[in-house]
Ligand SMILES: O=C([S-])c1cc(C(=O)S)c[n+]([C@@H]2O[C@H](COP(=O)(O)O)[C@@H](O)[C@H]2O)c1
């Protein structure tokens with residue numbers, strides 16, 4: 099499995115993300131060619147391999163010409179992306195990142211999302227950064243993306259409205275809507291921008307400690323400012339053996355309707371849970387409640403957690419790895435006078451079991467008018 103780890107020791111911005119991806123091997127000519135699918139004029143990409151604080155990396159600039167300085171609302175940006183000839187997956191990722199910025203700006207400035215106004219020359223710059231990040235991400239095709247704690251800097255940043263506190267209001271709001279942790283160390287100024295944190299929170303899963311994987315390559319994307327420490331985003335690329343580790347995820351709830359509970363199990367199983375079930379429990383204040391247990395592969399954990407947090411009334415989750423012993427399974431089809439039936443064969447050492455698939459048995463019982471028992475007895479004769 100391909101892993102990317104965004105190490106945000108001096109924050110993250112759109113330029114830094116593009117620089118780090120290019121430093122990892124994305125061809126800037128390819129990137130610019132893909133970006134032209136937006137059918138927008140007034141920009142170009144300049145990527146320079148250079149040194150900062152003795153470290154080699156890439157500084158990527160979005161150069162805007164005079165006709166690139168337009169004010170745009172979120173609605174305009176959505177139309178530009180939707181009407182472009184970019185692939186559907188790039189469009190979807192770019193829109194999801196933009197949505198994070200737009201929701202944050204809407205909250206900060208108290209305007210509807212569609213009327214969010216992208217700052218100053220920032221509109222085109224943000225489009226290129228965000229769509230560029232989506233292009234690089236889909237070109238790299240990682241299986242897992244992790245992000246570290248984000249060093250946001252401190253002090254003040256000068257904007258059209260004057261001086262704003264660091265992290266800037268939009269940056270802080272995007273972080274509030276993610277589960278990433280921020281901190282400030284050794285940087286006087288703004289090191290994490292709204293675009294940077296929106297990209298990372300959409301693409302990555304927060305990893306409070308360095309994740310465990312085999313590192314293979316590093317890419318440094320430099321920021322434009324000079325701080326006392328190296329101003330770069332480092333992306334470490336590596337691999338992790340396909341984990342067979344199974345996780346158990348649990349939560350207890352006492353304030354959900356039966357309809358909601360049924361729906362959650364359906365969604366969990368559709369989205370990759372290996373198993374999902376409820377156990378009745380009595381909770382605090384003697385309330386009858388349900389204990390949800392989900393089994394899933396470790397790689398599916400972020401999706402499963404998101405479903406539980408979004409679709410149930412819970413405020414928290416417990417999770418732990420478990421070891422499973424699974425019987426090896428394969429299938430064969432037998433023919434009976436009532437029709438074909440799939441037989442599941444499970445084996446483990448000297449243990450051998452053969453079970454007719456329930457859905458087939460049910461179908462034959464319903465089409466023939468016989469009971470399940472009678473159909474099962476008949477199947478036994480033809481196994
Ligand atoms: O100019 C304005 S109004 C402004 C507001 C905000 C808010 O957080 S609200 C932020 N900024 C700054 O603009 C730059 C551009 O950020 P990108 O993410 O587009 O690279 C950054 O310094 C923000 O803090 C401006």
Ligand code: NI
Pocket residue numbers: 203206207217268
């Ligand atoms: Ni703003």
